[in-house]
Amino acid sequence: MKMGFRWYGEGNDTVTLDEIRQVPGVETIVWSLHHKQAGEAWGEDEIAAQIATITGLTAHHEAAGITKTFDADVVESVNVHESIKLGRTVLGLSRDEAIASYVTTIERLGRAGVKVICYNFMPVFDWLRTDMWHPLPDGSTALFYEKAVVDALTPEALIADMAAGSGGLTLPGWEPERLEHFAELSAAYDGVTHDDMYRSYRYFLDAIIPTCEEFDVKMAVHPDDPAFDLFGWPRVVSTKQDLATVLSLHESPSHGLTLCLGSFSSNPEADAVDAVRTFMDRIHFTHVRNIRHLPGGDFTEVGHRASEGSVDIVGIMKAYAEAGYAGYVRPDHGRHLWDENTTRRPRPGYGLYDRALGVQYLLGLWDAYRY
Numbered sequence: 544m545k546m547g548f549r550w551y552g553e554g555n556d557t558v559t560l561d562e563i564r565q566v567p568g569v570e571t572i573v574w575s576l577h578h579k580q581a582g583e584a585w586g587e588d589e590i591a592a593q594i595a596t597i598t599g600l601t602a603h604h605e606a607a608g609i610t611k612t613f614d615a616d617v618v619e620s621v622n623v624h625e626s627i628k629l630g631r632t633v634l635g636l637s638r639d640e641a642i643a644s645y646v647t648t649i650e651r652l653g654r655a656g657v658k659v660i661c662y663n664f665m666p667v668f669d670w671l672r673t674d675m676w677h678p679l680p681d682g683s684t685a686l687f688y689e690k691a692v693v694d695a696l697t698p699e700a701l702i703a704d705m706a707a708g709s710g711g712l713t714l715p716g717w718e719p720e721r722l723e724h725f726a727e728l729s730a731a732y733d734g735v736t737h738d739d740m741y742r743s744y745r746y747f748l749d750a751i752i753p754t755c756e757e758f759d760v761k762m763a764v765h766p767d768d769p770a771f772d773l774f775g776w777p778r779v780v781s782t783k784q785d786l787a788t789v790l791s792l793h794e795s796p797s798h799g800l801t802l803c804l805g806s807f808s809s810n811p812e813a814d815a816v817d818a819v820r821t822f823m824d825r826i827h828f829t830h831v832r833n834i835r836h837l838p839g840g841d842f843t844e845v846g847h848r849a850s851e852g853s854v855d856i857v858g859i860m861k862a863y864a865e866a867g868y869a870g871y872v873r874p875d876h877g878r879h880l881w882d883e884n885t886t887r888r889p890r891p892g893y894g895l896y897d898r899a900l901g902v903q904y905l906l907g908l909w910d911a912y913r914y
């Protein structure tokens with residue numbers, strides 16, 4: 544198992560690489576080129592520059608005797624254009640044009656040494672919460688999902704709300720350029736079924752997997768978050784059955800999962816440990832975090848420790864350790880602690896401290912079960 548930590552890039556993250564360097568056990572920086580739009584091919588030079596920033600040490604490090612380095616094996620995310628999910632031209636781009644750009648990006652990332660690409664297949668937008676700074680009893684804040692709020696809101700109002708809560712930073716998968724076309728996108732999903740989505744998904748995989756195999760890149764789909772349909776749009780990576788269906792669309796080992804246990808567990812019926820054990824061979828990357836279910840379909844995010852929430856984090860890490868899991872892992876959304884609630888104001892869920900605590904908890908369990 545290789546421990547990773549998500550980083551949004553210089554000038555785009557309140558956390559620095561030098562801070563992450565001091566979190567014991569972190570070997571991999573999970574990165575992306577966040578300015579790239581879905582459907583746009585990533586340039587070789589910009590890929591090389593970002594990898595150099597992540598993996599390199601400067602004269603300042605040398606002078607200070609700092610030698611610890613990271614690898615840049617995991618990219619999260621390369622976003623999938625809506626035309627690919629819909630199987631037709633949308634926002635002026637045909638699905639085959641969008642796929643051609645995606646293939647170019649895979650090839651360039653593979654040549655640059657990237658091993659895993661995380662992505663999602665959610666209609667219109669990525670993860671969703673109703674409050675980014677929900678107060679917890681200990682004075683920290685965390686991401687919160689209130690079902691009644693989502694049920695009562697239009698997607699447009701929700702987007703305005705999330706944009707306001709994001710502290711001016713772009714949320715992953717919520718590129719402003721894409722949201723400008725929200726009405727068109729929303730209409731494009733009218734009448735689209737889950738089966739239609741699976742058909743488009745298979746077409747996408749058939750088109751990209753040969754390149755993944757050639758360049759030794761593993762595609763790793765992230766579950767829907769939350770893991771159920773929203774606003775009547777078809778989400779196809781939510782339940783255990785969905786994960787099995789998705790994996791059956793292409794048998795190549797280059798097609799696997801980013802098993803995000805927090806997202807998967809947002810459906811109270813989900814059994815996270817069972818999913819880990821069932822899909823172990825196809826898990827290339829995993830996000831391990833905890834949430835607590837509340838009455839009425841709400842949930843709050845909490846610290847990583849099992850007893851803080853509803854997700855069996857101990858059982859999850861035991862399952863990985865017993866299988867000798869060799870893929871990548873990262874802690875996920877942390878609470879916001881200490882100066883993060885006052886001066887630092889990180890990206891919601893992506894502060895430094897609680898994720899650093901999470902790393903230590905996950906590695907503690909791994910070490911205890913592994914040796």
Ligand code: DNO
Nearest residue numbers: 620661662663669670715765
């Ligand atoms: C949320 C993240 C997701 C994830 C994408 C993958 O914090 O886990 O935004 O990166 O869904 O494409």
